[in-house]
Amino acid sequence: MNKEAISNRYLHFKESDFLTDSYFLEWVYRPSAELDAFWQQVINTVPQQKETIANARLYLENLSFVTHTPADEAITASWEKHLEQIQALPERKPAIRRILLRAAAVVAGAIVIGGTWFVLRSGNNSQLVARTGFGELKQVMLPDGSQVDLNANSKITYKDREVWLEGEALFNVKHINSKFLVHTKGLTVTVLGTVFDIRQRRSKTEIVLQSGKIRLSFANGREQDIIMKPGQIVSYNDKEEQSVTGNTSPEKFSAWKNQRLLLQDPKVSDILIYLEDNFGKKIIMEDPALNDRMVNGPILISSLDDALFVLSTVLNTEVIKRDSTTIVMRSRSEQ
Amino acid sequence: MDNPVFKHIMNGDIEAYSGLYKEYYKRFYNYGRKFTTNTYLIEDSIQEVFLDLWKRREKLSHVDSPNFYLYSSFRYVLIRKIRQHEKMVFNQSADEDYEFSGEHVIVNNDLSEELQIKLQKAIKTLTGRQLEAIFLMYYEDLSYKEVASILNISVKATYKIMARSLLALKEKFTIFFVLFFV
Incomplete structure (x- = not known):
């Protein structure tokens, strides 16, 4: 750019104009000898703009952004998930598959022994979750x-x-x-x-x-x-x-597998704890003396009602649903 | 094709690909967090962008700037996912614009306290897109043209956005500059 062109372009620039000028941005953020030379030439040609240029620089130099850094484990887990996804894609060339296998062994090596990884892989996700x-x-x-x-x-x-x-x-x-x-x-x-x-x-x-x-x-x-x-x-x-x-x-x-509860020497309190853990209700025995009674024999646990029916028959209690989360077992009156 | 890593990927080189993925994971995580704190959406978007990249790897020779290609894909996917998510969770209208958040801008604390407050105030007047344009241009090695394309605005408009945002800053700073440079 000759002197006249520089003057025409930059003489009336404001700070904001400089900041939208790609040459200028590059000079501030990705400096090089070439850019230094160019901007020195601009300052020499239009010395009255020296201050404006300094101002524009200051704007840029004092503005930045928070850096959000992901955890290393998150990066690795994400890559492994992606690797599995691309491996589950239909193949195109056998050559690619060989490379994939080798890379997979490197990536999964820390967790998996030998080459079992592909045998085990079933779906798109390496991590399976099942819950009840x-x-x-x-x-x-x-x-x-x-x-x-x-x-x-x-x-x-x-x-x-x-x-x-x-x-x-x-x-x-x-x-x-x-x-x-x-x-x-x-x-x-x-x-x-x-x-x-x-x-x-x-x-x-x-x-x-x-x-x-x-x-x-x-x-x-x-x-x-x-x-x-x-x-x-x-x-x-x-x-x-x-x-x-x-x-x-x-x-x-493991009788629970067939919906039976068979604890060893089960006290009533043990059975109630088991039922609480498996059915998510709070069960209160009003008469604490009953908690220490032994109840032998299988208890049907296909549902909480079934289980409590068996228990209340054995213990001669009634079952009162106090609210949606709490059940009270109360001894029946003697008559 | 300016990026040798892309060439390796076209040939199916997993090691090179792993490096690219991890590098962009960091950059997209950083970029994405300026839009949302929901890291699941960011993770899903990264997965989607790279799955698509991999599927198309044999057709990548037309891509001049891989950096630009990846950024524009990521932004598009992330915004779509944020929209879907917000619609599902909060029943927001799908047209809602989800913008780059200004809360992540930092003012250099070497500046005097007075100056920092002024700069903070000035930043508050900038729109999300104005900030995003600055973020992408200054930090992510993208050209003006590319930023304009990513933000889906014409190059002219980018210049305008830049000019407007910096003009807003300048007005806030007039007093300071008088003090400092006169």
Whole structure:
């Protein structure tokens, strides 16, 4: 640009005009020797604009924006999800698939052992979530072929042979040459091919092994790992951080699967806690003495009404629905 | 085709693609958060833009500026998703305009307190689009033309927006400039 052209263009520029000038913006934000030279020439040609140019610079230099930074885990998780999506797309060229496989091994390597990733992949999402409402049971077939019976008011999240459990579930784990892990509040079960039940309610987790072999590891780091044998029950209280090992009947423990409740030496209070956890109602026993009574034999738990009917018949109480969330059991009068 | 990474993607190179994805994830997250705090919508939009990019990777040779291509796709998808979401949750009309939020503008705190207050006030007079134009041009390596296209306005209008926004700033600052430069 010659002197005349510069003068014509910039002589009457205001600050705002400079700030809409791409040469000017580039000079401030992406400086280069060429831009320096050009703007020095402008200042020399129209010295009366020196101040306006300084002002415009100051505007730009003191304005910025908050930077929002995503968590690294969010970026990685998003990429992995995307990678699975593009891998689930119909193929076009075999060459691309080979590259995908190699890259997938790199990305998923931290979590997955060997090349099992593609075998396990079922849908578009690596993470599966299954949950049940109060009073609802569900059977879930996991992508690796393992089966899970989910008791009421429970949730599992599954990814690559790792399960996070809230509530209770009966696992029938497909035995393949890779570990299967179940995490609950306070402990992890490592499965070596097997059927077992985990009941994690309030501060207590109970594990009952039906068949096969599992190892329990505790999050607190103080308890030693326990290798369980079939028929054993381990009960862990994560408030007291203590585990107790005993024997039980796995079939009875998991009778909920067939909508029966069969607790070992069940006190009325234990049964009521179980019903509260699985049906989401508060149950109040008016006569506290009844709480310590034992009730043997299966209780039908296909619905809360059924269960309470059985209990109230045995205990000679009536069932009063106080409001939508609270049920009161009151002893019938003697006459 | 100015971006070598794009070339790799056209050839199906996952490693190059992973790098591109993660880089743009950060940038779109930052950009998207200026419109919404709902990070799920941002995540969904990024997924959609890149899924579409991948599906079309063999036809990308016509794309001159990958940066521009990605930004315009992302903005379009995100605004659509915000609209759908707001309509579903709050029953807002679909025509509502969802704008870049001015609350994320920072004034350099090396400036005197008096000056900072003046600059803050000036910023409040700018519209979302005016701020967004500045944001995209200054921070995201896009040209005037590209910004205009992303914001779906003519180049002329972009100049006007820039001019108007900076004029508004200038008026607020007149006193300051008198003090400072005279």
